[in-house]
Amino acid sequence: MAGTPVKLGSIxxxxxxxxxxxxxxxxxxDERLSPVKDHLLYLESQNKVGVGNRQPNVALGYxxxxxxxxxxxxxxxxxxxxxxxxHFDEIKNxxxxxxxxxxxxxxxxxxERFMSNSDLFDELIEQALKIPDSRWSIGGNAPLMAKRFFxxxxxxxxxxxxxxxxxxxxxxxxxxxxxxxxxDIKDDVHMILEYKADExxxxxxxxxxxxYILHNDENNPLLSSLEKFGEHLPSFNPNLLVISGLQMxxxxxxxxxxxxxxxxxxxxxxxxxILSQPLKTLAHFEMASYVDLDLLLHLTNKxxxxxxxxxxxxxxxxxxxxxxxxxxxxxxxxxxxxxATALDQMRKIFKIVRQKNVQYDSKRKLTxxxxxxxAYQAILTVKNSAWKRTEAAVAxxxxxxxxxxxxxxTIALEKTKLLLDDSFSTTTDNNNNxxxxxxxxxxxxxxxxxxxxxxxxxxxxxxxxxxEAQLTAGAGDNISAAGLVLQVEK
Numbered sequence: 328m329a330g331t332p333v334k335l336g337s338i339x340x341x342x343x344x345x346x347x348x349x350x351x352x353x354x355x356x357d358e359r360l361s362p363v364k365d366h367l368l369y370l371e372s373q374n375k376v377g378v379g380n381r382q383p384n385v386a387l388g389y390x391x392x393x394x395x396x397x398x399x400x401x402x403x404x405x406x407x408x409x410x411x412x413x414h415f416d417e418i419k420n421x422x423x424x425x426x427x428x429x430x431x432x433x434x435x436x437x438x439e440r441f442m443s444n445s446d447l448f449d450e451l452i453e454q455a456l457k458i459p460d461s462r463w464s465i466g467g468n469a470p471l472m473a474k475r476f477f478x479x480x481x482x483x484x485x486x487x488x489x490x491x492x493x494x495x496x497x498x499x500x501x502x503x504x505x506x507x508x509x510x511d512i513k514d515d516v517h518m519i520l521e522y523k524a525d526e527x528x529x530x531x532x533x534x535x536x537x538x539y540i541l542h543n544d545e546n547n548p549l550l551s552s553l554e555k556f557g558e559h560l561p562s563f564n565p566n567l568l569v570i571s572g573l574q575m576x577x578x579x580x581x582x583x584x585x586x587x588x589x590x591x592x593x594x595x596x597x598x599x600x601i602l603s604q605p606l607k608t609l610a611h612f613e614m615a616s617y618v619d620l621d622l623l624l625h626l627t628n629k630x631x632x633x634x635x636x637x638x639x640x641x642x643x644x645x646x647x648x649x650x651x652x653x654x655x656x657x658x659x660x661x662x663x664x665x666x667a668t669a670l671d672q673m674r675k676i677f678k679i680v681r682q683k684n685v686q687y688d689s690k691r692k693l694t695x696x697x698x699x700x701x702a703y704q705a706i707l708t709v710k711n712s713a714w715k716r717t718e719a720a721v722a723x724x725x726x727x728x729x730x731x732x733x734x735x736x737t738i739a740l741e742k743t744k745l746l747l748d749d750s751f752s753t754t755t756d757n758n759n760n761x762x763x764x765x766x767x768x769x770x771x772x773x774x775x776x777x778x779x780x781x782x783x784x785x786x787x788x789x790x791x792x793x794x795e796a797q798l799t800a801g802a803g804d805n806i807s808a809a810g811l812v813l814q815v816e817k
Contacts, residue, residue, distance in 0.1 A: 359767040360740045364791060366770055367722045368738075374719035374813050376480040383817045384482045386565035387469040388556050388600075390547035390572040391487035392515040394466030394800060397455040399520035399539060403428065405529030412531070414658045416618045417578040418442040418541065424451075428520065428539050432528050435535035435662040436642055437803075439616040441542060441578045448518075448543040455518060465496035466517050467547070468571035468613050471801045475727075475808035477501050484563045486556035488546050490514050504559045505552030515544040519800040535662050535701055536732070536796040540616075547575035550593050557600055567609050567815050570597060570630060571804075574615035576622055591625065598629045606690055609713055609815060613807055614639035614647060618658060623650045632683040635713070636695035637676075638807040641669065644698050648672040651679045663701050666787060667752040673698060673707050673785075674754075674778055681779045695814070699724060699806045702746035703789055706810060710775070710782040714814045718771050721788035727809035728790050734797035747789040765789065 377383060403425060412430035415423045418440050424447075431438040442448045455461050465471070473485040477498050485497070488505040490512040497503060506512060520539040525532060550572070560568075573594075581589045601610050612634045617623050627650060631637065639647060645660035652675055661668070673696050680693040694712035697720075698705045704721040708714040729743065730736055750764045753774070763772045773786040 357745055359745055359765075360743055360791070362767040363745065363770045363789060364738055364740065364743075366768060367726050367788065367791070370719045370722035370771065371726055374716050374723070376812055377817055378480060381817050382480060382482055383566040383815050384484070384563060385473075385476045385567040385569060385815075386484040386486070386556070386560055386563055387473050387476075387569040387571065388486035389469060389550045389552050389570075390515075390575060391465060391467040391470045391485075391489050391493060392517045392542070392544065392547060393493060394464045394517050394519050395452060395455055395461060396464065396519045396521060396800065397458055397461040399428065399432070399522045400526055400528055401458050401460075402451075402455055402520065403528070405429075408529065414618075415440070419444055421447060424541070429528055429531055431537075431539055431659065432522060432533050433531040434659050435524075435533045435537050436659045437537050437539075437616060437640065437799075439540040439542070439574060439577075440618075441544070443543075443580060445543050448541070451518060451541070452516060465493060466519070466800070468615065468804050469569070470497060471804035472569060472571065472613070472808040473501055474498065475805045476812065479809070479812045481812070484556075484559060484565065486552040488512050488551050502559075502563070504555045506555070513545070515542065515546050517542045517544075521799050523796055524794075536799050537662075538799040540800065542575070544575050544579070547572060548579035548581070549589075550576075550597065553593070553596055553600065557603070560600070560604065565604070565608050566817050567611060567811065568601065568604055569611045569613060569811075570601065570634065571613035571615070573597070573622075573626065573630070574617055577617050577619045590622070594625050594629045598633060601630070601633045607713075609636065610634040610691065611636040611638065611695075611811060613637075613804070614643040616643065617646060618656055620650070620654075620656050623647075623656065624654075627651060627683065628687065631680050631693075632687040632689045633691055635691055635693065636697070636811070637680075637693070638697040638699070638810065640803050641698065641700040644669060644672050644676075648675055651676060663746065665751070665755075666703060666705070666747075667755045669698055669700065669705055670753055670785065670787075671755050673705065677707060677783075678779050681781070697724070697807060697810045699728065699803060699810070701790065701792060703787055704728070704806070704810065705785065705787045707783055707785050708814070710784055713816075715816055716813045717784050717786045718773050720810045720813045721786045722771055723813055724806050724810040725788045725790045728802060728806050729793050731802050731805045732796050732798055733793035738791060742793060742795045743791045744794050745789050746792060751787075753785075763787070
């Protein structure tokens, strides 16, 4: 089978020499690009979403917001930075904001932080609106994933409190629940500070395009649409339930007293909502940027043990692995990790969450993990589980990454590059020297493994990286949704 790990030996040098001769770069560019694109498109075209009575239903919670996009280096002045870049869990003033932004900027790492200073947040919004290319859009994990599912042909139920203005960004075919009758809604606003690869902020240069998100939310941390969502779930009868937006609780100043812990109460209701669904309804949890250890520990015992699937980027992968294995937060990670490193972390997460499935007597078992990085997509699924077409799913996720970031349905090779190496190890374990050779004419590598006494499929696809990024915020939501699209059958 193409892409199956092989043992190192004399074949290694032969394959590398053969590869160098046949797929060398020429004056035009990387000759691998065209065959990679063709095969990914072929896999996508051969695997379609069900239509008519076979059209799947997806229900997504929780929350929505107005996203204000602004170029980070146009808004911020490096000369205002006092001292070295530094990580903060919560942003209280301009000095902390600049230090926090530059910390993640120099790593090219995505971040999302709560600003407790409402007046400063409003001032920053006013400044951002004066920049010529700033723009408004709808934001939030659930709405962005909902739009992707709808575009791909699914029936969609979205849980979010929204004003009429914000609802106008949502396709009319999506059913929205959350508002009480005649309720006047003040939408939350997120400021998305975007930057492109190799941009500079003073002495710092970022290795990749990414974004820093700042918010001062009031509705989303309370999961205010949760109860209305629960009322509509039975009649909607979803094939897939997506839990997202819980990062809005991160470092939010919930009012506590000796009797009541509101955040814990709301997370218990999320757990009950998942448990209320029949087992035939697959449940997916979308990770995000978290720094509040207490919240992360809640998620590891109130959400993760009760879902079938989890999706995340490379930063979130490293953080979740660190919390599950070591009980501590990982604030920033390699922006382009080796495939072997990511696969090892996926294996650790799978093993630990499967143990938690037993510990919490969960009727659901983790059977799917999707990790999306700049260079590749990786999906692990348990064989003979409800998840289908893993090979096609990583291909579609890869194509969606390019299309979304370039903001164009057409994949132009002159705006594309590959970062995946000619071959990659499947693990960092020195006692296991299995390796996959990247074949441009069949670029999706799939193989079987045994993990925790389960036979699993692992598929890795290269990403046709967009070299002229138009959009960064929301890329992960679109990629995760695209990966799920082909894996669920009604």
